[in-house]
Amino acid sequence: MTAAPLPEHGYGLPHDVSVDGFRVDELIHFTLAAITVIFVVVAASLIWSFVKHRSGPALYSHGTRGSIGLVVGAVALVLVGVDGNLFIHTLGDMHQYFWNFKSAEAAQGAVLIEVNAHQWSWDARYPGADGRFGTPDDVITTDDIRIPVGVPVVVQLASTDVIHSLYLPNLRVKQDAVPGTITRITFQAKIPGEYEIACAQHCGPNHYKMRAVLTVLAPDAFRNWLADAGEDARRAYDPEDKEAHWGWEWRRFEP
Amino acid sequence: MSTAAQALAEAAQPIHPPPTSFWRQYVFSIDHKVIAKQFLWAGLLFLLVGGTLAMLIRWQWAYPYRPVPVIGQLFLRENGGVIGPATYQQIFTTHGLIMIFFAVTPVLIGCFGNFLIPLMIGARDMAFPKLNMYSFWTFLLSQLLVLASFFTDLGSAGAGWTTYPPLSTNVGTPGPGQTLVVAAIFVTGVSSTMGAINYVTTVIRMRAPGMGYMRLPLTMWGLWLTAILNALFVPVLGSAALLLLLDRNFGTQFFVAGASAVRGGGDPILFQHLFWIFGHPEVYILILPAWGILGDVIPFFARKPHHWYKGTVWAMVIVTVLSAMVYGHHMFMTGMSPLLGEGFMLFTLLISAPSMVVVLNWALTLWRASIRFDTPMLFALATVFVFGVGGLTGLFLADISMDLYLHDTMFVVGHFHFTMAAASFIGAMTGVYFWFPKIFGRKLDERLGKAHFWFTFVGITLVFAGQLLAGYAGQQRRLFDPFQYTFIQGLRGLNRWTSFFAFALFAGQFIFVWNFFKTLFGKAVPAGENPWQVTTLEWTATGSPPPFHNFDRIPEVVRGPHEFSNPEVRRLTGRDFAGQSEVLPGSAGPALAAARG
Amino acid sequence: MPGTNVRRTPADLPAPEVPDLHRYRLRRTEGEVTSYVGMIIFLGSWAMMFAALFFAYAVVRLRAPMWPPPDQPALPILVPGLNTAVIAASSLAVVLASRAHALGRHRRASIGLGVAAGLGALFLGLQILVWVGVWRAGLLPSGGPYPSAFYALTAFHALHVLVGLAALGVLAIRARPPRGTTRSAVRLWGMFWHFVGAVWVALYVAVYLV
Known part of the structure; x- marks a missing residue:
């Protein structure tokens, strides 16, 4: 990892790094x-x-x-x-x-991620080499979401305890994570770098600490990272660790 | 001289002898004027509590992790006077709840509703005086429940004023504090409903002869529509609070969902629907009385009839109807169906039309007027200003695209503080300065009033503008320490300066407290029956303060509420105003009575 | 709700010429109309509360994949159905009592109110039977949205029945001759009772039948 997200300059909108x-x-x-x-x-x-019209006679008119x-x-x-x-x-x-999840999912090279929010961190899951969620080669990260530049990213959000809200100020998007349902969010970054992921919905005393980092990588760098991480994940897979098996079958978007 | 209509009205409302015992006179009173004062005291006291909590929030943002002076030593001693994250969430939760339900509501609706409705429509009391008394005592019970919650294990409620489950269930905030606060919301809802039934019935049934709906002072329209909204939607909040209490205490599962990604179980979003079906009308519940007060005070001090009275009335009615159809804009980010979201966006954008009509009518009322800048008028004009800012910033949040970025940021906080806090609070202050002579028989000091005005107006504008700016730069709301985030680091100065302005604003309120007590207990200069030289019944048909039975004779209303600068009236009386029930000398009376308004 | 019981015509006005003095006396006074309006607004307001509860019920039910869930007992239909008849009969008794009271037959009114309160108590008894039955069958409030909705709706309704029958009972005692009670008290509590009955019918259809 290189430098942490940089602070913004001035009081305006945070600099925009997304396509839309x-x-x-x-x-x-x-x-x-x-x-x-x-x-x-x-x-x-x-x-x-x-x-x-401070003084002087007023006009008599009801309109x-x-x-x-x-x-x-x-x-x-x-x-x-x-x-x-x-x-x-x-x-x-x-x-x-x-909210155009259909074409985002269908796009060439679209990256699908499952995010599970809980008090007070963001767990992300990538499907790994087999392209399916909930299998041993899933890459799981905590408070660290990496995406490639220039392709649509679709995230399915879930929460295990209370309502959270995934907020990417530099990409101008936000979506609640609601227990009991899966919600979606899609975005596409255009400038590599490190940006902040915030929780926007009050979720308990440590709400203010529910911060994660979004790393936007060049496509090659992203591929390499995912391949390495997939190798590591396969080695570290523990079928007994039920806690780590929160993934779900990806839900294709049906309008 | 009394007409047949007056005789009928008087027969229906005979004069009862005033109570003589202390308890019946001042404590368990059924006199709407005494109950209004009780609501005023209760509300102002909680305004101080809620304001103090706001100062704690501002302190935390200006100086995170530093001990709070004075208050920290009193209430946070075990923590060395420092606000911790758990305490912090209780502070902002109770700040919101107290300000909305236990401070602004009792002052605007409890006090002015009670005091003004019978007096302005020409009745001797409310339709159900005893119900009125129960309403106050139920309200007091709810306030006590909130206070009690602070002294429980684990402290008071911490799930935000919106009380979203599952955070507000035992999953997120265990302990009796949150339960007590939810119960308090239910109890205050019962009180509001009782009050609302009383207000609606009183306006329908007890208007003095000649007081048609289109002759009601706009304050009455504001309070009446508010009461209708209360009667319709507070019970919805009641049912939400009830189900939440069941979830917390009886293990039911309305709002507690199953584990992640599993269908079945309760639905957290259900609560949001119930809450906001009430919650959005609540915004208008708090602003409509202020609009009404402005609709009267502005023409009174502009010495000019209200511009397009009927337009304002219908605009307020349309806002009332639409208010329940826009609530979904609070839930754009919950994953609601796009079609539903777009419908809510459309209605939300549409509601700006009637609001604009109201504001433009004020502007045109002031056009070519003869303005008197007394303290109530200054507050009224400031309300127009802050409501304008609040309303216009609402456009950003009505729109789903912009809400993607701005939702749950300080921008939302700034927006609703400009409308619900600034406009409602300054609107309420307009009412306090304006009706103080009628309520207590004495006029508040003008010099202190103007000092209070400038502190309040400038302070409120700067504080909430600071919030808007912070939100524009992306700062989320409800952060214990916003500067954990790198992108908010640059807003340290902004947050600290906003806090300084907030402290000044808070300090400035003590000018009002001083003025209030000085006038009440200092040297008495009777205000006289009609110190502002205005037209409505409470000023022109009875004394200050009014007797127990309000009117010796129930007045017969002959004209609209804003008859100012009429050349005919000036010719007949030499004054620039004519009271609503005033019979002018000479035979021109009927002709004027038939005049529009 | 007390209203001022003043006749429409005050003493200082000449009595209007009316063909039927009896009918004229039955007309409502100003005070009575006011309390009548207030009661309608109150019931409208309270109906919103029940509407919200029904809305909540509909939402949790539509979310559930199965209703009732396969491992939980179905609700009985017969006893609650009987209860519908009980509460309808009770409403009828209130109507008769109200009419008798208006005609000045206070004894009859008192009996009618007593019968209505008794039927209300019977309703509660049967409701308790239903609760005990399903509880024994393993339906606990903590068992998910299905029992939650059932217990919350029926219990909240039963609370209203309890309030109503207590009031009717008190009125039945007060209405006995020679003292009698005000006719608006009978009318207004009667309205409340019909409201509670109407809510029950909606509840029976929504929760037990559908």
Whole structure:
């Protein structure tokens, strides 16, 4: 292992290392711009009223056709221009990228990982050479998830005790791990390096320590690591160790 | 002179002699005004408790692992005054629960609901005065349960205010503390339901003659819709709390799932559904009364009728209806079906429309007004500001894409503090400064009030903006020590400065405490019947404070709640306002009564 | 719920001309209407609580691969079915009592209320029989969502029956002549009792039959 994840600079969004993270960032920037405009316009009109209409007689009006039209028009404008835009964009993003598990799983070279969350660490399981989960050559890691750059990664999440939430700030994704169900998350990294995995859902006193490292490797490096780790796993396999056999048959995505 | 309608109303609500014994007068009182004061005291006291807990959280983020001054010596002595992770989770859990259920709810709904509903609609008391009394004592019991939980083995609840199982079952938080707190939620729910039944019935049945729905002051609309939401959705929370108690104490399996990857067993997500079906309306339960108060206070001090009163009323009604249909946005990350998620996203985005109508109506009310910047007005305008920030930042979280990143970060915390904490709290303060003369017969000191205002407004904005910034940079919520994460390391300064502002905000509240007690027990200057020169019944048809039976004669309402700067009224009376039941000199009365509003 | 028992026409107003004074007297007073409205809101509110419980039941049931699970006993149908008849008869007794009370026949009203309370007690007795039976058959609350849902729903409902029958019992004693009780007390507790009965029917269908 090389250096630990580097700290971020400044107060903005953490630097984005994923293929699709820019979709989230673009929406965030769009919304930020839109609400800034709305806020400034309304605040300016208020301040104008405060300064200009401090004293002097008030206008006697319960609202005219024109002023009510102004309200309705402004609301309609925002509803279509901002909310509508967000809605349409997000529908596309979710169906094509963030929740599109079908094509992520089908993609060439896609990496499938099972993650079992528990108080307070993340256990990850790779299928090993046979491509199946729950077999002796499964590679199991703790608080250390490694993925290759440039291919989709699909993670199936489970939890053994309480609800956790897998959160990858540098890849702009997050998914709860819920006891009793399997949830999914997919992402694709584009810059090799080490990034942090966080737990976003309060999961007990040591929630703050539920940190893991995501290592994004070049494809060759990832292959080599997985092969070596698979060898080690086969040697270290202990059929008696029930605790280590938490893997499950991979659940193909059925919409 | 009394009309037939007035005579009927008075016959239905005869004047009862006021109680004479101390207990009946001040303790087990059925007088809505006394019960309102009881709720006010109980709520303000817990506001202090909840605020202190908030300071502990901020201390932890500014100076992790360092002993807390004063409070640490008092309550955390066995730990050397240092907050540990287990204590920390109890602190933020009880901070949230206390602020929502045991501080803001009693002040906004318990106090103002009780005090204002009969007075503003022109009734002599609530529909069910005894039920009202039971509601308060049940509420007090729930507060005591929460306090008791701190003194149990293993301490108080630690599963977050949302109490998500399995963390909130014996799997995650064993011990009687969490059980007591869940029981307290159930009991306070019973109290809220009792209050809600009373409020809804009172507004339906006891309005004074002439007080049509479209003449109700907006405060009444806010409180009435809140009561409807309470009546409908608090029982859902009650059932969630009930099932959780069964899971904790009787070994049932509603929320405890089987081992990993095994189907069968209970469903942790079921609790989230039940919780948020209640929980999202709860957000509006806390904000609608504040909207209502603003809807009256802004026109009062702008000396101008509320802009498009009916638009605001319908917007509030639509928000009430939609509030139960958007709750899924709290659960986008639980693996819910995409179709369901998108439906919830659509409704959540739609709810911004009525909210915008309300805010724009305030802005247009202030346009070409004649604004008086008294303390209540300052608080009201600050509420518009912080609610604006809170509402607009909600757009990010309504959207699933952005929620992928922002969910469960400090951004969420900042957003809901701007709406539920800042807007509700400053909205409640608007009400306290505005109705204090009516409740206690004396006016709070204006100079101290303005000092309190600036501390509160600037403080709250800076504190919650700091939270928004931290969340924008990715910091998760509820972290005992956020700086375990490398990517949060750079936010040390931000967190520490936010804490400084929070300490200043907290300190500034003692100006209010001083003002409150000084006015209450200091030299008495009677406020007079109508110190703000406004129009609604509690100011124009009775004294300050009102007598036990509220109105000597039940008023007959002849006009809407915001009749300001009407040239006709000015010509007849020389004033710029006309009370809701005021009969103007001259024969122009009926014509004005027929005027819209 | 106490309301002010004031007639619609106050003394200082001229009595309106009514063709049927008896019918006129049966009309509800303002106070009674208010408590009636309050009761409806209360029952609507409480119905939300039961709706939430039924929702929870539906969710855990839909999640389960088998219902009832293969290793757990099925619930009886007959005795709870009989209970449905018992609670319906009890509701009928309340209706009759309420009508008798409105006509001023306090003795009859008292008997009707007593019969209703007695049938309520019978309902509880049979319910306890059902519980003992399934408990002996090995159904414990900790045995998973199936027994959890069964015990929680039936117990919570039984609690309401207990409250209702206690109130009806007290009313039956109070309603005896010459003192009598207020007609709104009879009406409102009657409404509560019908509500509890209606919830039982829904519960019987959802939990025992389907």
